[in-house]
Amino acid sequence: MKCPHCTIAFYDNWVVGAMNRGAVRLGWVYRSALCPECTDLVIEVSPSAKDAPWQMLYPAGANRGPVPSQVPANIVGDYVETCNVLPVSAKASAALSRRCLQAMLRAHGYRGRDLAAEIQLLLDESDPAKAIPSTLRMTIDGIRNFGNFSAHPITDVTTLQIIDVEDHEAEWCLEILEEMFQHFYVRPAEAAARKLALDAKLAAAGKPPSKG
Ligand SMILES: [Zn+2]
Incomplete structure (x- = not known):
């Protein structure tokens, strides 16, 4: 896991203590770890x-750090919920991640019979301007394979289905969402801003706007 405060690093320097009530040991234990990067406690x-x-x-x-300002509010809401649920339930967090991913895919026209089909539509994207980078191809394809995900058809009804996942798989889902923010919202906005700046220069030089 990453440090939940600074997200930079995490060190398993846990110190475990027993909870007592007077002289009676309750059985409950607590543990704390100190992040060497931000010096905050977990x-x-x-x-x-x-x-x-x-x-x-x-x-x-x-x-997990600030969400880029280009991401729409409804997606940010889902994402923040997904982060907040993670320490309590990896399964619930992964289910919310899938729903958030599906909302982004559908908002960009990738609509299929279930989430796995919608991911396939994204992987099959033939427009080079919209195709995802090869590194992201592997990770997003992985979302279909971990846990029992591939054994369960993820339909509209069952996108939020609770499937056994490991903690690191739920965290991986969040990382995929963050990469998708870049792909769907941040990079297109940056490209549009570059084109505007270029066109302004061209217009100042008395030339027609750039293509694309
Ligand atoms: Zn930290």
Whole structure:
């Protein structure tokens, strides 16, 4: 995992402590880790010291840095929810990630019978201006394969289906969403801004606007 405060790094320097009530040991344990980058604390609790699920108490949600300003508000809302749910439930976070990804795909015309088909439409994009970079092709294709995702048809009804996923897979989903923000919103906006600047220069020189 990344440090939920600064998202730069995380070090498993956990210090575990038992929770007592007076002299009585309750069985509950807590642990804390100190991030060497931002020096902030991460605190988790568990009902048992043995192989129990740890639940993050502090910070309450995963901080993954600011969302680019070009991303529409409804997508940002889904994404923030997805981040906030991650420390509590990797499964729920992954399900919300899939829904957020589907909303972005559909907003860009990739509409199929289910999310897997919509991802395929994106991978098959023949317009070079809209095709995703090869590095992203591999990761986004991976979203279909982890957990039991490929065994479950993800239809409109079941996009939010709760599927077993590992914590790192839910985090991976968030990374894919962040890369899709760049692909669908940030890079096109930057390209449009460059074209505007170029056309302004051309107009100043008395030439027609650029193509594209
Ligand atoms: Zn940190």
